[in-house]
Amino acid sequence: MEIFKLLRKDRKMLFLMFIGTVSFLFIFIPFLKFQMIGSSHKINAYPSLSAVCGLLLGPIYGFFAVMLVTLIYFFLNPKAFYFGIYSLIPPTLAVISAGALSEGKWKYSAIILIVGLLLFYLTDVGRVAFYYPYLSTLALLLILIFREKISKLLFSKDWKKMIVGATILSFSSVMTDHLYGSILGIVYLHLPAEDYISVIPLFIKERLIMTVIGAFFVIFAIEISKCFLKNATKLKEKLLKSYIDKEIKINCKNMLNVDEELLKKYNVKIPSEEEQKEILKTLVEVVVFNNDKDENR
Structure with a gap:
């Protein structure tokens, strides 16, 4: 990063x-x-x-x-x-x-x-x-x-x-x-x-x-x-939000090329932007937690 x-x-x-x-x-x-x-x-x-x-x-x-x-x-x-x-x-x-x-x-x-x-x-x-x-x-x-x-x-x-x-x-x-x-x-x-x-x-x-x-x-x-x-907890949260927003925007641009008919056919649902943000936030927090845990060993 x-x-x-x-x-x-x-x-x-x-x-x-x-x-x-x-x-x-x-x-x-x-x-x-x-x-x-x-x-x-x-x-x-x-x-x-x-x-x-x-x-x-x-x-x-x-x-x-x-x-x-x-x-x-x-x-x-x-x-x-x-x-x-x-x-x-x-x-x-x-x-x-x-x-x-x-x-x-x-x-x-x-x-x-x-x-x-x-x-x-x-x-x-x-x-x-x-x-x-x-x-x-x-x-x-x-x-x-x-x-x-x-x-x-x-x-x-x-x-x-x-x-x-x-x-x-x-x-x-x-x-x-x-x-x-x-x-x-x-x-x-x-x-x-x-x-x-x-x-x-x-x-x-x-x-x-x-x-x-x-x-x-x-x-x-x-x-x-x-x-x-x-x-710096507050600043870390702000930077994390900024990073996630940036990643979601990139993903949304890539999703424009997805075949919607194919998704409907196989009953596949793409998460909304807010859902993607929550998922990515959870993943990043887990990664950060594990990194901190490894460093403290």
């Missing part, structure tokens, strides 16, 4: 999550910086936060959160943004990619990376340092291989599967940010191919560190949400 997608349906929870994420971004962004290639500027590790931001808020609200924080920092200290206003592009695309991927909409994440790779190879630097974005290519391959399974891995009970899902989510968002940042370095700062080639060992280390940090935040957010939901 996509916990955060359901949580966002509650306006109060959405507001709290949005404010909490924005505050978290403000606190974390000034720390953990890396030297930028071909420049005296330093890169801070905000790409580590793209995955958890996209996970918590989704692609749309995550986009607005990152945009808000980045714009405020831009107006406070524009010199720190070495690509000018275009510095907004990498983090926003990274959080959109992470948000889409966490909801099982892997095609959007794949498209963002494919477009970035095409843009990179259209440049002179891309044709010379053609092997430079191989980690971004690896991220794309992971998305194409795992697809919607990434979302399922994230919310798996098996902690090993959760780590795999969190790592893929973090790695793909970090490499999306890196790819578009590299393109801006070519277009905006006119960095030569030699700079990109010479820095390959350094950026591998940087991005892997960011991936690990990002995966940690993702796992932490999921575990905290599970503990919270376990003890």
